[in-house]
Amino acid sequence: MTGSESRSGVALVLLVGGLAGAAVYWATLPAEPATRSPLARSSMDAVSDISVPLADAARMPAIGAMPSLAGVDIPPGPESDARGNLRLTRALRTYFDFFLSARHASGDTQALDPLVYDDIRKHVPQPAAGQAMQLWQRYLAYLAEMQRIPANQSVVDGTGAPDAAQIQRLRAHIADRSAVQWRHLPDVASIWFGDEQTYDDAMLARLEVAIQSGLDDAERERRLAALDAALPEPLRAAREMNARPQAITETIASMKASGHSAQEIGAALAQTFSPEVAQRYQLQAQADHAWQQRYDEYATRRTHIETVAGLSDQDRAQQLATLRQRAFSLPSEALQAEVMDRAAAAKRAGGP
Template identity: 35%
Template sequence: MRRALPYLVLAAAVAGVLAGRGRQQVVLRRLDPGVAPPTVAPSPHAARPSRSRAPEGADAGTTDRGATRRSHLPPSLAGTAPDGQLAVDDSGRLVVTRETRRFFDYFLAAGAEDGAGRARARLVAEVRSRLPARAVPEAIDLLDRYLTYRRRARVAEQAPDAGARLSLLHAVREQTLGPETARAFFADEEAVEEAGVERARIFADPWLDAAERERRAAALEERLPEPVREARAEALAPLRLAHQEGQLRASGASAAEIRALRERSFGAEAADRLEELDRQRVAWQQRLDDYRVARDAIERNESLDAGARDRAIETLRSERFTPEERLRVAALDRIRQARP
């Protein structure tokens, strides 16, 4: 597991690539400056919108008003920028997308902190300030249906069986939000959850051998939406590389062979960073091993009482590690001492 950790650093960089993928051809113009347009799902209100845009004057002064509004956010949201966004089509009607739900969720997250009523009122004020008049009642109506869904979903989520839970949630979403909005808000999420339920069934089936289970699991992955498949593949890539590296090292592979595997997986620049991480990890482990040798010598010194021994160990840490490193070393010492 320790070998896998450095590769997780790459996952964050790789994930950034995904942010630009999967965009549909509907062109959106953001109603809050500074955030890229969202992926657009079909609007339940406007058939085939040619483009979604901000109303005239929507951008003017938005930053100042947004700063004023955000100054009244609860502590949990202070210093943050709204997630998601709101968008309208050419006729000024609301375009419902996954980004709409993210925008709602951002402001509703404070409900547990200052009450559901205040969170809704704050969100309604945001909607009125960001949308043209025609879209405001649509957005508020959608918000209230979404709030109803969230209340009903809490009951559905209590279902003990994962498959039953997913079916109940799907039904609640369609009944409360309508089929089109439910798809816009939850389609990718449901696809992943359905695949997870089916995957569990596959691997619990005693009549399937390992090869058949892997074949069926791979087929499930292929049926996922393309953006989801890409995100999952990229997220797992560092762990796959760690596994492949472990196999190569176990077989006695050279440093050049490890380097070649890394370059094939992530490119030369990433391979350079991984090599630097290797050097840092080796250097840290050497320092830690040297410290433990000295610490064990202190522990074995029978001329020291318990208090003198503790002070000597603290002095040793102070001499060999920075304040931040000392916290880590002390934690590692506790883990080591707890082992049988």
Template identity: 35%
Template sequence: MGAPSSSTSPVNSRRTATTWVIGAAALCGALIYGFHSRQVETVGPDSSRAPAKTGASPFSLATISDASTIGPQLPASLQGTTVPRLPIDDRGSLRKTKRVRDFYDYFLTTQNEISPTALDHLVNAQIAVQLENRPGQREAEQLWGRYRAYLTSLDQIQHAPQAQPSVPLVTNLDLDAIQLALDQRTQLADQHLGEWATVFFGDDEQQQRFDLARLRISTDPRLSDADKTRQLAALDQTLPADQQIALQKLKLQQQHMDSLSQIEKQQLSPQEMQAQIAQTLGPAVAQRVAQTAQADQAWNTTYATYAKQRDRILAEGLLPQDRDAQLAQLRQQSFPQDSDARRAAALDSDVVKN
């Protein structure tokens, strides 16, 4: 869709202006999130997916026309997504990279949809399809069992009576309890995963311990504001150079979000908002925000058309298997990009129920 015109009605003008602010916030938020989220190495098409839906789903092995990428038939919630590839070296051994964890986590999102036995069958079958008796196959199968054991042990600790806080964490931030939880997770990971613990969680743990150290300084009542500023700056200097640069970008993006929040409160028209963003954050940011807002409007239009067809399918009273297959096909037709299809599936989660 084109840029908003001056003839837009007051209601639509306000809605468009809100879309601009949402687009701007999303733009800045994506940059902020990128500093805190774990960096995932990717190969081939995007392999992430929307959260799994609850309820049972049949599982069986399908005829494989392209064994290297398709493998066994996937549960309904994974239909239309691309299975991550297991990384191997020249000898066929499993490479020590986070992409292995990405592979496992992709299938773990179905654990509320299929039984534990079916989940193990699915993962091991896909390992066999991808590695085809290479040396890494046995290692990947064993590592999957160790990863599952780690997650089971972690779940037991997190649901133990003593692990439940007596008051909400948001009102009583127990930093010592957070420290203990981090230490327990590290111990469990080392116990079950050995050298793979650092591969899977090393970067995450480093970031979490850094964030905890910042929290200790920021919430210490014995420190003055000047002391906190000085100690936080000293802590930032302990980061590697590339992370210090990323942190500075994070702070800048937070400033941008604060500025956008102030612009939103002024209740400007889309044209006035674009001019204000350009003046405050620069024309390049204003242009990206405009493109984001326009893309979001176009996506919403596409989703509205898709939703009408989806509702017609739901009204037919099909068996869950047939319904899910038709919906997956409709999503693929309506949203060629995997990320858009997953976004639609996530929005459908409250509408499509087994």
């Protein structure tokens, strides 16, 4: 393996996460890029931006009722154009994601509907309010279908080198994801996901260059540089930011080890990296905390079933499966809980 191939193999570990959901890209790219493809423009997006305060006092009573949203900056809400229709912007996705971060505390996404609609109406009148609510429902349908698409497998083998067959499976997964986006969200698919699709396509092309045989280091680097040069400027900036996850991870780990709160860590991330990175961290921290609470409650009930005397192995396994299904309605959550259960069992078997 050449030096370039080795470096590419190491970079793939970070790259897979970005391709799976463009998480690093979404967290670090500015909320509205300076330029975008004509496909990303809508006839409903023709008026100038309207400034909306991040912490509108009128919104706080309803949103404040959700503990998992406490301490997180509220993204700008929906806007209407001169005709009263909803402006289709990428900021709407961030706005909806803000409410989705409370889905564990609320029980399910349907329980969020009244809260979302109440907040939408504080920003825009009809017909924009109804259009925003319909878009929210279609976004939920998109996310629900994405939950049923199998997660990506690793694109590196045991030596850290990329695997061609797995890269093709990853490409197929991204194509499936794009099809789901266009089926549920045709009016905002380009606006919300177009840049991510361009970015993912470029990163897949980089992977294919990394595994192409017969290239020396100089030619491989030349081709990789050409791919970078072909990216729009905002995406080149996002590509450069991919070098930051390790620093972000180390900052978070260090501050957690020192006992800092999520708010303190968010403030440090905002100062060192960007407010967008900080907000995404805070939302994820809230979601992680809510998940851990749910898992701890489930684990208590699981332990009771495991220690009840007189149950056959079959009955015990059935009760445990039923408990997991009731506690975690989404298949991905149930799988995560099962993985954590197995890890805990392995730790107990191995002793302290």
